[in-house]
Amino acid sequence: MSSEVIRVENLSKMYSTREGDFHALDKLSFAIEEGGFVSIVGPSGCGKSTLLQLLTGLLEPTSGQVLIDGIEVRKPLPEKTGVMFQDATLLPWLTAEENVAFPLSLCGKDKKESQLRARDLLKLVGLGDFINHRPAELSGGMRQRVAIARGLVRDPRILLMDEPFAALDEQTRFKMGEELLWIWQETRKTILFITHGLTEAIYLSDTVLVMGTKPGRIIEVIPVDLPRPRTFEMIGSEFFGKARNRIWTLIQEETEA
Amino acid sequence: MSKPSLIRYAILLALIALWFLVTAMEWVKPIQLPPPAGLWAAWQADGSRFLDAFALTAAEIAVAILIAWPLGIGIGAVFGSLRAVSEAASAILGSLFAVPAIILYPLFIAWVGMGPESKVLFGVIAGFFPIALNTLSGVRQVDQSYVTMARAMGASRLQVFYRVVLRLALPSVISGLRIGTALIMISVVVSEMLASFGGLGYMIAYHRTMFDTGHVYLGILMALLTVLTVNWLLSMLELHFSKWQERGAEL
Numbered sequence: 001m002s003s004e005v006i007r008v009e010n011l012s013k014m015y016s017t018r019e020g021d022f023h024a025l026d027k028l029s030f031a032i033e034e035g036g037f038v039s040i041v042g043p044s045g046c047g048k049s050t051l052l053q054l055l056t057g058l059l060e061p062t063s064g065q066v067l068i069d070g071i072e073v074r075k076p077l078p079e080k081t082g083v084m085f086q087d088a089t090l091l092p093w094l095t096a097e098e099n100v101a102f103p104l105s106l107c108g109k110d111k112k113e114s115q116l117r118a119r120d121l122l123k124l125v126g127l128g129d130f131i132n133h134r135p136a137e138l139s140g141g142m143r144q145r146v147a148i149a150r151g152l153v154r155d156p157r158i159l160l161m162d163e164p165f166a167a168l169d170e171q172t173r174f175k176m177g178e179e180l181l182w183i184w185q186e187t188r189k190t191i192l193f194i195t196h197g198l199t200e201a202i203y204l205s206d207t208v209l210v211m212g213t214k215p216g217r218i219i220e221v222i223p224v225d226l227p228r229p230r231t232f233e234m235i236g237s238e239f240f241g242k243a244r245n246r247i248w249t250l251i252q253e254e255t256e257a
Numbered sequence: 258m259s260k261p262s263l264i265r266y267a268i269l270l271a272l273i274a275l276w277f278l279v280t281a282m283e284w285v286k287p288i289q290l291p292p293p294a295g296l297w298a299a300w301q302a303d304g305s306r307f308l309d310a311f312a313l314t315a316a317e318i319a320v321a322i323l324i325a326w327p328l329g330i331g332i333g334a335v336f337g338s339l340r341a342v343s344e345a346a347s348a349i350l351g352s353l354f355a356v357p358a359i360i361l362y363p364l365f366i367a368w369v370g371m372g373p374e375s376k377v378l379f380g381v382i383a384g385f386f387p388i389a390l391n392t393l394s395g396v397r398q399v400d401q402s403y404v405t406m407a408r409a410m411g412a413s414r415l416q417v418f419y420r421v422v423l424r425l426a427l428p429s430v431i432s433g434l435r436i437g438t439a440l441i442m443i444s445v446v447v448s449e450m451l452a453s454f455g456g457l458g459y460m461i462a463y464h465r466t467m468f469d470t471g472h473v474y475l476g477i478l479m480a481l482l483t484v485l486t487v488n489w490l491l492s493m494l495e496l497h498f499s500k501w502q503e504r505g506a507e508l
Contacts, residue, residue: 053405089403089405091424092425093498107411
């Protein structure tokens with residue numbers, strides 16, 4: 001398939017520790033098509049964050065490879081992948097606009113142009129009135145919106161998100177999910193979303209990848225055959241409940257094993 | 258004018274008035290505290306020599322700052338970012354900082370002479386350690402998630418360091434600069450008092466032996482003004498960089 005933007009092949013990562021080798025990830029393989037929304041769920045310590053670091057190019061795999069647009073990832077490719085973490089990590093001395101433009105300033109883009117681009121993106125995430133606010137003046141949800149805008153600023157085809165809404169309260173979290181779906185539909189990005197929230201994963205995604213632990217691997221691929229746009233009522237549907245139970249059972253089995 | 262600064266000026270005026278009063282009433286001996294006219298007389302007699310002394314001291318302090326600041330920040334930053342050695346480096350710098358630099362002053366004189374060089378050297382040694390130590394711990398305490406984020410955004414190692422790590426460590430660096438600069442000023446003046454041919458410290462020590470109390474106080478006053486000016490400049494620097502730290506309205 002030519003529309004695959006992310007391809008992970010036999011990806012393994014080992015860490016050497018004093019107690020011997022630790023297998024963080026074992027022969028992971030999966031692919032994500034352009035414009036897809038894929039979530040990864042799994043028990044704590046299953047190597048979700050290691051996977052994300054490998055996809056970002058912040059870590060080197062022990063074996064196997066990650067291909068983005070057919071190119072092997074060996075270092076961060078900010079023009080292809082935007083990243084977002086649980087912590088917004090906005091630079092406290094910069095305004096929202098300057099934070100969004102920061103990745104552009106790293107590669108020496110024209111300042112005026114960067115400013116306009118940052119403003120457009122802040123409008124997209126609903127912060128058009130807050131361009132000159134510093135992070136300390138923004139709420140947790142607003143900071144994550146700025147981080148989304150920053151992730152989009154170099155117009156990457158892919159957004160990698162590592163539990164981006166985990167630190168937010170439930171209501172804000174749900175609203176952010178809605179917002180993200182809207183942004184996704186507007187921009188047609190490919191999104192890989194790592195989360196602890198089963199409901200969140202099913203609600204947002206086309207596909208949920210369930211990971212097992214020790215070693216970290218993919219144990220099941222669950223397609224979410226729910227129509228778009230998603231609505232709050234779908235969470236109560238039979239399909240939704242079954243999918244959530246299935247994932248829960250899988251994770252329980254993994255943690256008990 | 259704000260109320261606190263009004264109070265400050267009022268206190269200053271009251272102190273000056275008190276000075277006039279106690280000296281005019283001869284409640285203290287002129288050798289302990291000269292009347293204001295004594296300072297004026299000293300200024301009229303030797304004003305230009307005091308200005309030369311001030312210029313020398315200010316220059317020594319300036320040169321010591323110009324060496325100690327970059328040296329301390331540079332070495333602190335390098336060791337702070339080398340995770341493997343930063344703890345050991347911090348311990349070594351910390352114990353060296355605890356050594357009173359004054360015991361080395363005779364050596365400095367032997368090495369570079371009694372001129373301004375030994376004052377600058379002494380000042381640099383005194384100021385370097387707190388600057389390096391504070392920079393080191395500031396850099397070491399930077400939340401690694403910022404580093405991860407910056408690298409994921411495509412920042413080179415140098416960009417991560419200059420644009421993120423050093424900037425996040427800045428409050429700590431600035432507090433190091435405050436302590437270090439205070440020590441530089443103390444050290445320069447003290448070393449002038451111990452052995453030298455010039456500078457405000459020299460003037461104070463020399464005239465003390467002559468019992469020219471007016472001259473001594475004039476020297477003290479000028480040294481005080483120098484210190485206050487430098488501290489004020491440092492506060493401006495701190496204010497400039499700390500604006501973003503103030504928490505805005507909670508939303």
